[in-house]
Amino acid sequence: MLFRLLSVLMVTTLIGCASEVAVINGDELLEIDGVYLEPDTGQPFTGLAQWHYDNGQLKTYIHYEGGKRNGLNEDFFDDGRLAEKSTYVEGKRNGLHEEFYDNGQLMERRHYIIGQGNGVWEWYSREGDLIEQKYYVNGDVVSD
Structure with a gap:
């Protein structure tokens, strides 16, 4: 801290x-x-x-x-x-965006290119387990 x-x-x-x-x-x-x-x-x-x-x-x-x-x-x-x-x-x-739980574990990870979602987006539980994953291209989901 x-x-x-x-x-x-x-x-x-x-x-x-x-x-x-x-x-x-x-x-x-x-x-x-x-x-x-x-x-x-x-x-x-x-x-x-x-x-x-x-x-x-x-x-x-x-x-x-x-x-x-x-x-x-x-x-x-x-x-x-x-x-x-x-x-x-x-x-x-633009680039990597990350959010964290108050226990320090990663909550979500997203990638952007000039304001649009691009690449893998991931969501995690408070314990650090991967919950969901999606792939974005130019702001649109192309696969779950």
């Missing part, structure tokens, strides 16, 4: 040192038609938005570019364990 928080803070710090990425409380962003805007200027936000639980624990971080999700996004349980992990390109999921 502490390691993940420190890793996120270190990455944020390194990114900030390298290119002065803006970091903002995600609750401050304005959303209009799927585009996230800076609260002060109304311009599309580029940077890192973070949300926290009441106890201060990191809840979510999302990278934005030009007001759209772009890059790694992660959600955490209130104890710091990873709940969900996705990568976005221009506001659309």
Whole structure:
């Protein structure tokens, strides 16, 4: 838990040192038609938005570019364990998406190419057993 928080803070710090990425409380962003805007200027936000639980624990971080999700996004349980992990390109999921149970077991694994399901999607039980598997091409199920 502490390691993940420190890793996120270190990455944020390194990114900030390298290119002065803006970091903002995600609750401050304005959303209009799927585009996230800076609260002060109304311009599309580029940077890192973070949300926290009441106890201060990191809840979510999302990278934005030009007001759209772009890059790694992660959600955490209130104890710091990873709940969900996705990568976005221009506001659309792209690549591997994973969700986890609160016990740490993988719940589901999906693959995307620019917002459309592509490849094997898998769902697992809380104990880690494969429950279901489907294969997608361009957003359509082609086999179970």
